[in-house]
Amino acid sequence: MVNQSQACTKSDIAGASFSIHPMSDQFIEIIKGALKEVDTSKVHLKTDDITTTVRGKLVHVFDVTKAAFIHAAKTGEHVAFQATYSLGCPGDSQGEAYMDADETPLNSNDVKDIKQPVASKFSLYPLGGGDYMDVIYAQIEAMKKHVTVSPAHYSTRLDGEAVAIFDGLENVFQATVEGGSSHTVMTVSISANSPSHKGETKND
């Protein structure tokens, strides 16, 4: 797949390609331990040596990625999370069977009370037309009740609790799709327990 914006077939299946990077010698145990705590039975899941791909209903894609990250971060180690969420293209069918799952997230209750402050950046790329700016802005405004929102190069920065940030990201993504974007891509970087949190260096 050279280019995700060409030859798109409309599909309601959402997906994410994500990675969890614990900056620790125990990274294997942390990743495996976190994934073991996540109920992935409502998504198609495949892990290779670069990323893990999950596919299914949007609610479950966010539910699974949120839970995987939070279970890794709660170890207290410095953990970085990267994800690209996508809906609408490519319209291949792998994982379509999971679209029959109901809407009830399986992991939300397990993580909703875990306090985990994080710093994150996200970028939203509505590639498929639509009239979404008003809904995006409304969701960003709604997010400000729970997290700190600030501009960053090539992205929007969010600081706050991991649960609130993931929920806000899901709402923004959902609003973009509902606004008519037939192919929506969102990239997310999250950092937990960073020793350099709040620290900045620059060369100019």
Next chain:
Amino acid sequence: MVNQSQACTKSDIAGASFSIHPMSDQFIEIIKGALKEVDTSKVHLKTDDITTTVRGKLVHVFDVTKAAFIHAAKTGEHVAFQATYSLGCPGDSQGEAYMDADETPLNSNDVKDIKQPVASKFSLYPLGGGDYMDVIYAQIEAMKKHVTVSPAHYSTRLDGEAVAIFDGLENVFQATVEGGSSHTVMTVSISANSPSHKGETKND
């Protein structure tokens, strides 16, 4: 910056927001050590607690990110690299002074002979129109002389030497820009020295 595809001002300044994640207790030393080996004098560089942003001419943005990753990976630790490369938008001016730099990359000679096999995935999002598909395909074909190219969900997978992969990514990005895309975004994930290299698990 809520949305990179709106209100774009044409600019030739390229940039990348990237992270290097060594899965090691020595992550601080590895990151700082790698950055110390990179000559960043031809780019605007700013590091915060989530990502490092570099801005300047495209050739230097790739040169600096390639060198930073390779110097981290050559430690032999499992190192993951994530980057979003962008050109054309947002059209803000921070770092514009670095557009006066000449075209000679400062780090290319230092890393060109370092053997570092990696696995990577990239996605290209030409957001600004243009007629670029032929040039993209030509560059992908050219890449196949040096690296293994295969499809992956939401991305294209590349396996091979880090230097060849970075050079191929730069060529593809450059070709997209030259094909008339006024706003080009490329996301890249690279994994070096992974214990799970070649290993795959899936739940279906």
